[in-house]
Amino acid sequence: MGIISRIAAVAIAVSMVVTTGCRGGMHTGKGGAAAGSVPITVSDETVEVEGIDEPFEIFFLADSHISLCDDRDEELALKANGRSILFKEDGIEAWDRFDALIDAANAGDSDLVILGGDIIDSAMYASVDHVKEKLATLNKPYVYLMGNHDFEYGTEYFSDKAYETYLPRLDEMRDGTDYQIREYEDIIIFTADESNNRITPEVLTAFKETVQKDKPVILALHVPIEPVTGSESLIEESREFFGMQDDVIPVFFGEHGCTPDNTTREFIDMVLSDESPVALVLAGHIHFYHKEMLNERILQIITGAAYTGAALNIKLIPKEEGE
Numbered sequence: 662m663g664i665i666s667r668i669a670a671v672a673i674a675v676s677m678v679v680t681t682g683c684r685g686g687m688h689t690g691k692g693g694a695a696a697g698s699v700p701i702t703v704s705d706e707t708v709e710v711e712g713i714d715e716p717f718e719i720f721f722l723a724d725s726h727i728s729l730c731d732d733r734d735e736e737l738a739l740k741a742n743g744r745s746i747l748f749k750e751d752g753i754e755a756w757d758r759f760d761a762l763i764d765a766a767n768a769g770d771s772d773l774v775i776l777g778g779d780i781i782d783s784a785m786y787a788s789v790d791h792v793k794e795k796l797a798t799l800n801k802p803y804v805y806l807m808g809n810h811d812f813e814y815g816t817e818y819f820s821d822k823a824y825e826t827y828l829p830r831l832d833e834m835r836d837g838t839d840y841q842i843r844e845y846e847d848i849i850i851f852t853a854d855e856s857n858n859r860i861t862p863e864v865l866t867a868f869k870e871t872v873q874k875d876k877p878v879i880l881a882l883h884v885p886i887e888p889v890t891g892s893e894s895l896i897e898e899s900r901e902f903f904g905m906q907d908d909v910i911p912v913f914f915g916e917h918g919c920t921p922d923n924t925t926r927e928f929i930d931m932v933l934s935d936e937s938p939v940a941l942v943l944a945g946h947i948h949f950y951h952k953e954m955l956n957e958r959i960l961q962i963i964t965g966a967a968y969t970g971a972a973l974n975i976k977l978i979p980k981e982e983g984e
């Protein structure tokens with residue numbers, strides 16, 4: 662179930678308390694940080710992409726883990742309280758970091774904002790409303806892909822009830838499919854939702870159609886992909902960050918991570934194949950920044966967590982002839 666990590670361990674512990682009974686009076690509420698007082702770190706990245714004629718800019722954030730709860734979700738009050746403390750970094754609330762990052766996106770020149778999952782930590786109305794209201798101030802188009810926490814609810818985690826009852830609370834910010842495609846004149850942005858460490862057949866089918874279009878593709882996922890270069894730096898850094906000694910670290914897709922099912926394996930093989938039009942993979946989930954080639958040709962950039970103030974501003978520029 663999701664990341665087996667110190668973070669998940671806390672989540673599980675808090676969930677267990679919730680199931681044994683919780684009460685009101687512990688709702689997480691907004692204090693509201695003063696505008697401009699919230700520190701953020703937006704990393705500027707420049708990536709050359711073969712086949713584009715014009716620069717294209719993406720603002721990418723993930724893992725703000727907003728846990729706002731009110732009377733409408735009283736049964737989650739205790740869990741929300743614990744989670745909001747967990748993701749309050751240096752005394753700053755997760756929702757204030759999110760707001761500051763959206764303000765930064767507004768002030769920048771990006772063509773598209775991608776919300777890379779775990780923006781919300783459980784689909785509580787107060788959290789959904791906060792994100793919806795802030796996104797209404799965004800002066801740029803955005804795509805919101807699902808992480809593993811956005812539509813969980815109490816013990817409902819990728820369950821039928823989570824999909825049927827809680828995911829629809831986020832409907833206004835997505836289009837009801839497991840993937841979203843933004844096609845421009847010379848580039849395609851393809852985002853895939855997280856589905857319990859799997860890619861769904863629906864996503865695979867859409868991706869197969871997308872790669873036929875003969876345009877460079879930028880792929881955004883919540884869970885990163887393990888490089889196939891022989892490098893172990895993602896494995897080592899993950900071990901260190903999550904305090905694990907295990908051979909398998911289930912925070913990315915791959916041999917040393919979550920073993921892909923057949924559909925996910927086929928998807929990853931397509932992404933990494935010689936014929937793949939994927940020029941760049943963007944991901945989150947692990948909560949620390951990591952930038953590395955997945956194979957000889959495809960770069961992956963993983964953003965640090967938005968609850969720490971981290972985000973990426975990626976400038977895609979045309980690749981010069983002969984490089």
Ligand SMILES: [Fe+2]
Nearest residue numbers: 779808809946
């Ligand atoms: Fe995640």
